[in-house]
Amino acid sequence: MAGLRLTDFRSYESADISLTPGVTTFVGQNGQGKTNLVEAVAYASMLGSHRVASDAPLVRSGAERAIIGVDVTRDTRTMVIELEINPGRANRARVNRSTVTRARDVLGILHTVVFAPEDLALVKGDPSDRRRYLDELLVQRNPRMQGVKTDYERILKQRNALLKSSGAARRAGIDEITRTLQVWDEQLAQAGGEIVAARVALLNLLRPHLVDAYALIAGGAEAVSSSDVGATYVSALGPEVEPSTDRQVWQDALLVGIERRRKDELDRGVTLVGPHRDDMLLSLGDLPARGFASHGESWSIALGLRLASLEVLRSDGEDPVLILDDVFAELDTVRRRRLSERVAQGTQVLLTAAVVEDVPAELDGRRLVVSRGTVSDG
Numbered sequence: 001m002a003g004l005r006l007t008d009f010r011s012y013e014s015a016d017i018s019l020t021p022g023v024t025t026f027v028g029q030n031g032q033g034k035t036n037l038v039e040a041v042a043y044a045s046m047l048g049s050h051r052v053a054s055d056a057p058l059v060r061s062g063a064e065r066a067i068i069g070v071d072v073t074r075d076t077r078t079m080v081i082e083l084e085i086n087p088g089r090a091n092r093a094r095v096n097r098s099t100v101t102r103a104r105d106v107l108g109i110l111h112t113v114v115f116a117p118e119d120l121a122l123v124k125g126d127p128s129d130r131r132r133y134l135d136e137l138l139v140q141r142n143p144r145m146q147g148v149k150t151d152y153e154r155i156l157k158q159r160n161a162l163l164k165s166s167g168a169a170r171r172a173g174i175d176e177i178t179r180t181l182q183v184w185d186e187q188l189a190q191a192g193g194e195i196v197a198a199r200v201a202l203l204n205l206l207r208p209h210l211v212d213a214y215a216l217i218a219g220g221a222e223a224v225s226s227s228d229v230g231a232t233y234v235s236a237l238g239p240e241v242e243p244s245t246d247r248q249v250w251q252d253a254l255l256v257g258i259e260r261r262r263k264d265e266l267d268r269g270v271t272l273v274g275p276h277r278d279d280m281l282l283s284l285g286d287l288p289a290r291g292f293a294s295h296g297e298s299w300s301i302a303l304g305l306r307l308a309s310l311e312v313l314r315s316d317g318e319d320p321v322l323i324l325d326d327v328f329a330e331l332d333t334v335r336r337r338r339l340s341e342r343v344a345q346g347t348q349v350l351l352t353a354a355v356v357e358d359v360p361a362e363l364d365g366r367r368l369v370v371s372r373g374t375v376s377d378g
Contacts, residue, residue, distance in 0.1 A: 001041065001110065001321055001348060002078060005069035008060040009085075010036035011373045023349045023365030027356055027378060034352040034370040038114075038323045041350060044070045044081055045112040046136050047091075047103060047146075050325070056087040072110045081106050104150075107143035111320035113310045115327045115339075119302040123289050127279035134199045134280060137206075137309050141316060145198060152191040156271055159184040164269040178262070185258050188274060193251030195275040200233050201245040202312070203280065207231050209308035210301075217307070217338050218300040228285045229301070236277035299331065303339055310343075324351035328358045336360050 006015040011033045026034040035051070039058075042050055049058060059066045066085040071078050083103065084092040091103040100106065121129040139146045162184065166177045214229045233243050237257040244250065257273040258265075265272050282289040282301055289301055313320050322343050328336050328351075340360035343349060353359050356367070369378035 001070060002073050003069075003071040004037065004041060005067075006037075006040055007067040008063035009040055009066040009068060010058060010060060012036060013060060013373070015373075015375060017368070017375055019348070019350075020366065021348050023344070023351070023363050025356075025359055025363070025365065025367050026350070026352045026370050026375070027354075027367055028352075028370035029354055032370045033373045035325055037370070037375070038325050038350050038352055040068045041070065041110075041321065042112050042114050042323055043085075044068050044083060044106070045110040045321075046140065047083075047107065048136070050114050050116050050118060054087070055085050055091070058085055059087055070110060074109075079109055081109055104143070104146045107139055107146055111140055111313055111318045112323055113306055113313065113320045114323040114325060115303065115306050115343075116323075116325040117327060117330050119306060119327075120298060120330075122302045122305055123282055123293060123298040127277075130280040130282075131275070131278065133305065133309075134202060135195075137312065138198055138202055140313065140320075141202070142198070145195070148191055148194050152188070152195060152275065155184060155187045155191060156274065156276060159188055159271055160269070163265055163271065166266050166269065177266075181262075185255060188271070189251045189254040189258065192254050192274045193247045193249075196233075196235065196250045196254075196278065197245050197247040199275065199278070200243045203231060203233050204245070205312050205315075206305070206308045209311040210304045213304035213307035213311075213342075214300050216342065217303045217335055218297065219334065219338060229304075230281070230283035232281045232283070234279040234281045236273045296332070296335075299335060303335070307339075307342060310346075319347045322346040322349045324349065324363075326352050326354070328353060328360065337362070 001019050003019055004015070004017045006012045015037070017037070026037055028034040039049055039051055043058070052058070068083045068085070070081050072081060080096050082094040083106065086092070093100050093103040093106050095106060095109070122133055135145075135149060139149070159181070162177065162181060210231055211229050235241055237253055241253045242249070254273060261272045284293055284297060289298065293301065310320065310322070324343065331339065337360055340362040344362045349363065349365075351359065351363060367378040368375050
């Protein structure tokens with residue numbers, strides 16, 4: 001990536017930063033805007049923030065919209081992405097100054113892997129955090145999956161609305177609800193089956209890299225045998241469904257599961273089966289990592305997941321921009337060193353730190369000082 005430009009993004013009225021290969025560190029005290037810079041880079045890659053769930057906080061106070069521009073160098077050519085973030089309205093995008101039909105059409109141009117303090121939620125947080133991890137990587141590898149996810153979310157919303165209205169309808173003696181639901185069942189199972197099959201296939205690719213990365217990061221007396229680190233896909237359909245990579249298998253299973261839970265769904269007014277209810281079970285030995293792993297073990301697993309993402313993208317022939325957002329302040333000396341040794345080999349690394357002393361020697365490089373929304377060479 002050769003450049004980053006911002007207009008009314010977070011704390012920045014404007015910014016124009018040239019970037020080079022190798023390691024670039026944004027140094028600044030908390031609240032100066034350094035994390036906002038790498039957040040913008042990650043947003044251009046995934047059309048989402050690793051810090052907040054909605055776009056509204058990304059627009060500078062008093063502004064109506066925010067604009068992110070990035071120059072992405074691939075092989076011998078540079079592609080210019082421009083994203084216009086419009087909270088409450090459709091975002092817009094241009095590539096090489098030409099407007100694209102949908103903002104999501106920029107997906108796949110820039111690849112990133114983000115390490116951040118929020119990563120601990122991959123182990124200790126809710127299933128939604130782990131689903132998001134899988135889906136973001138899916139979309140980076142295959143941007144078409146964003147369209148499948150969008151379709152699924154639309155179908156799910158419509159189906160839930162119908163389920164919520166079913167109670168009053170049944171009390172009024174109207175039974176068309178079930179027949180109408182069956183139309184949405186088919187659509188939900190079709191899109192959902194594709195998502196689950198893709199997640200299972202991705203997890204199969206991630207698992208050996210997670211094992212290796214955990215052993216590297218944990219190390220020493222804390223390290224466990226590779227067979228003790230696990231990552232298993234858990235479907236809301238139950239353990240009786242084999243973790244297949246065949247979308248038709250999942251489509252059929254979802255239709256059976258929907259029919260089995262029909263009464264429960266009508267009673268509760270919500271869809272109870274589908275990829276929106278699934279999880280990725282992370283384990284150490286026979287115990288789930290969530291609730292049983294120590295703080296250090298949880299960090300090793302979280303970092304292992306990010307390193308596994310990196311290796312999967314590299315196996316696709318991509319060398320993503322590595323973003324380390326204030327993560328070293330969260331790690332002990334051993335984990336700092338082992339993580340930095342692994343990521344230092346990346347073509348481009350962007351990291352943030354409150355003080356230079358937080359940056360391991362292995363990641364010494366260009367330094368940019370961030371102060372009150374201005375960026376200068378340090």
